[in-house]
Amino acid sequence: MKTNKVYILFILLALLLGACSDDTITFNDENLENAVLDELRINEELTESGVETVTSLDLSGENIDSLSGIEALYNLEVLDVSNNNIEDVSVLLELNSLEEVTIAANPVIEDREQSELLDELSEQGTVVIESQQLGDPDGPGGFLWQVENEETTVYLLGTIHAGTRDFYPLHESIETAYYEADVVVPEIDLNDLNMYEMQQIQQELGMYEEGETIEDHVSNEMYEQLDETISDLGMSIEMVESYKPWLLSSLIQSLRLQQLGYLHGVDEYFLNQAAIDGKEVEALETFESQFEVLASPSEEYQMTMLEQSLVSLDQFDEEITTMFELYKAGDADDLIGYLFDEDATVTEEEEAYMEELNDNRNYNMAEQIDEYLTTNDGKTYFVIVGAAHLIIEPHIVSILEEEGYSVNHIH
Template identity: 50%
Template sequence: MHVKILKPIFFLFISLTLVACQSETEVDFPDQQLEEAIRAELDQTEDELYLSDVRDLKSLNLSGEAIENLEGIEALESIEEINLTDNEITNIDPLTTLPELREVKLTGNPLEDEAITTLEESGVAVVFEAEQVGLPDGPGGFLWKVENGDTTVYLQGTVHLGEPDLFPMHEKIEQAYVESDVVVPEIDLFNLDMAEMNQLQMELGTFQDGTTLEDHLPEDTYGEVKAFFEGKGFPMAVIDTYKPWLVSTMVSQLMVQELGFTEGVDMYFLSKAKADDKEVIALETARDQLGIFADLSMDYQVQLLEESLIDIDTYEKDLRQLIDIYKTGNVDELLDVLFETDAAMSVEEEAYMEALNDNRNYGMAEEITKFLESGEEKTYFVIVGSLHLILEPHVVSILEDEGYEVEHIH
């Protein structure tokens, strides 16, 4: 009789244990990064996670774990402090269900202020500093925006050289970049085939008729060129093979380097695009641009070279003035400094400006129109020299003539 009673009691204990095991609640974290981070804190890398495993946790450090989704964190009923800095969390609603939560660190997550306020109103102390994109009073302007359906195109005027205090730029410019899916420069400088570039330079920039640079320059001009390059360690035997337009660009580049100017706005955003793995689509090719100079008459090439041979102090003063104006975003002032309104251009100067500005602007606008008419839900960040957006006929006015509404953002 005694045994018969013990057996049912023994079985009952076994049954209750089994029932308890069967009724133990499993915790589910849809975000694998969140689950792995919690497992690491618990030192439990295998087996299922149950409510009993996590319900007594008081504090967690889950910073920098690439967490996006907090769903499932409601199971941490006793949690008082959580460090969630430097993740990718966009929704913090699950945190509002934690009855014992007293403090949470959320800096470095892409969160809206409204969500932070809601959490604070529930009695939680929140540490949150939004990632700053650009500067509220940062440098730069020349930013336009045009939309068509789901497609957005930002047009950002650039300067091709800079100095450290040019970056980061104004918050509206930096935000336009952040929003973009595709960065669109004049040329993708990170995707140039150097062997092809060298061949192109040989084809378009060197004499192929047996003549030399000295044969085409006035004696005094050649003397200045010789003094300039030999002073920098360049053998004239090499320079003599180059056409004046190429020598002119070399003079300018060497002075820019000597003066210590840094990369321009184009390279700044292209470098960011490369780091952020954004798609890059170029508007032009190197041949397109170099061909403009190669097609100039020899007389006009010589004129450009002579104009480039200026005193380096004067050159520095002029460049810094242009960069300072660029920082303010003043369109009219930039045009006034670059162009004398009363000065008449020669026929060759007009042809040069037409090739350098007008024709290219129509070509750029044509490519931008293709983006706008693609029907794709994408945002493009076009970065081209500022004159392409302000010197008539410029890209902005061409797009407006085609019926697009272009808004000057900054």
């Protein structure tokens, strides 16, 4: 009897351990793991019990090489892994609930053996989408122009440097323009930044000398408000107290965008896609040149910028949501009207700052675009710059028109 009791105890213990076990799901591909965690909006390890309700995943354009580990998401019904570097789809056969998978724009499509596996998947009842629709006929986004010179074409896309994953794909005209491009031309190449150099530039242009802090330059009231804002964003004031006002303002806005889920900017979206597709990338500007512009105002004007950034999260969310919707609608006049109050008094310093931030940069970028066109190498260029550079005078479109080019508004 004792033996039986011990035996039963072991059975019950085994069942208990089995019921309580919550094995961590592991992925061989770090990009796959990060994409899954990002899509599910969790910041911790993924466990078997945590995937029971996961039935759909969009992992397109995440630079994924291997799908190993995806089979653990056993209730997955719809999966999009298009625009990656996937060469093996065998693990998909283990997903018994899978109803649809989009595998377009992956090396696996060209492999005969893998194509047979996809056929097998289809025979099991899974809809396999191997070709890709370029964008959405009703997709968001506007601000797309085209200019040509003989055999050379330049597309100009006005972007917004923040976005949510469900914002993509963009309108079909925009996605098609990217697809046709040989060269992607952003303001700066976010995938080719030297972190050490960035830190050096940030320290030089954005931080006080040792022993000096922001507390020395603001009122007690503003310092308390700044401390509260930084704390709400998950940091301590001590971590950023050496930052100058312009850098603090930029940091606060960036962290708030992340807090609200605006992690996927349009430029980042296309640069990641360019990396997957092996397209050439040539930046119009450098990280240093952009920092020099941001750091150029007087301390007094920087304080104004900092004060404006210390709004409540709700107010910031409302402003960003409105701006985002206007961008999605593609209405330049409405967006300009929202960004600029016609009745507001503009100081000389504000005007000078806008000249540095917009006008001078537009002339410099237009000059480089003109060089693409006059060189006439027969390539197609996909230029992606902030929408303001294409709609606020003097903008790139009007500058090119002054040079004699015919610039057509596509969408």
